[in-house]
Amino acid sequence: AQSVTQPDIHITVSEGASLELRCNYSYGATPYLFWYVQSPGQGLQLLLKYFSGDTLVQGIKGFEAEFKRSQSSFNLRKPSVHWSDAAEYFCAVPISNFGNEKLTFGTGTRLTIIP
């Protein structure tokens, strides 16, 4: 089965600083990759997704992610964070290679923003 690893449980950054959240995946073929954000007490919202093509993917709220096959990574970035970006972030990948409706999620990275 495929899997994703988010090595950082908790990250703290200053408002206005740049951000990079790490995601490593295990996948047998060209992966489909997703980043979700969960604000406190809310459900998950899709930030961006990678299916194929350009390895740099733009998402909502000024986020982007870069797919690097050689490193099995799909890291999420933002050049300048805002206090409203404080949330939990999840990376996800389909659970297997073969036409699968199910996703497997990483354990999440909690982002704290300090003034």
Place this chain on the structure above:
Amino acid sequence: DVKVTQSSRYLVKRTGEKVFLECVQDMDHENMFWYRQDPGLGLRLIYFSYDVKMKEKGDIPEGYSVSREKKERFSLILESASTNQTSMYLCASSRGVYNEQFFGPGTRLTVL
């Protein structure tokens, strides 16, 4: 605008009670999911449904059952609630394969 709604945001039940959590989506999606979310464990799939009356166990189905009588509605049932089922429950839906899932706001269930 796509929408997944869950019947309750907060729920408090007693040990041994039968609990129903309901989820409704308005996107005509064939796939629906129930997850539970616990700190440090991420999202764990309880059950998945790919069509009306069709269901598949996820990673942690013990103590839960589901019902999908209509395409837009997917219910999670705790037959006899226990304190270790205190958690956040998230419903999601999607279309086809390899597609993103759309999530409801979640139900925070406390079992006393």
